[in-house]
Amino acid sequence: MAASADDYAIRTMALDGRARAFACITTGLVSELQRRHGLWPVATAALGRTASIAAMMGMMLKEQERLTVRVRGDGPLGAITVDTDSNGHVRGYVENPHVHLPATPTGKLDVGRAVGRGMLYVIRDMGLRDYYQGSCALQTGEIADDFTYYFAVSEQVPSAVGAGVLVDVDNKVLTAGGFLIQLLPGHVPEDADELERRLAKVGSVTKLLQEGVTPAGLLEQLVPGPTVLETRRLSFRCTCSRERLSGILRQLGAAEIEAMLREQGGAEVVCHFCSTVYRFTAEELQELLNGAGGGDHADSG
């Protein structure tokens, strides 16, 4: 978590209240994701972009709400899942972290091909079993384009989304971050024109961040008159625990647990989100079994 101590996102109001804009720097967070999951470069870029956008969307959540975004393409990376809360905690993983593809003709990591075609899902958990789910078809698999399309189609909010991860030849994450701009009700056609003109002029987000431009500085170039309303620290955090994982084991049922005892003399459960390995001894499995057996008995009685 220390690695992402410098990461943060900002929320601003711009265009005299006719737009809201977010920007973030996530170099530490993306490095942490890379380290935990052993991500190869194209997986680092795909998961890092998704995590950066999710982190900014987290600033739209109310206290106690959670957000899960899932990019489910048919490319070699498999599904990308990122989960965030209203306090800047982010976690995520990609199904196949070890994917290598030739670079694009312009020398970029080929995230679009690694992700492939499929769907983007956004699930907002508002607590008390209240959910909002939106989705759209992936447009390019380059992530930011897909979110731009998602906001336009699924939430009917004209938006511009950018996210980038710069990975060095030795696989080190040099910089990562992004922006998210949304036009609000009351905006005029000229506002969209102005944003488009500025977006075209700015070019690469990662290049600017790499040069030391701050998230606020980035937004100053992208939108007229942004006022920072909130700054939030971002960090990697997983909500898994030994108790939660033993609950999952218990749900597998007595037969499964007995098989683990017989074949492995214990169990190893890995949390997808943070790659933490939880080991359960034969005695612990036996205890679970006693609990599970009792449960089965109660159910049948």
Ligand SMILES: [Zn+2]
């Ligand atoms: Zn975990």
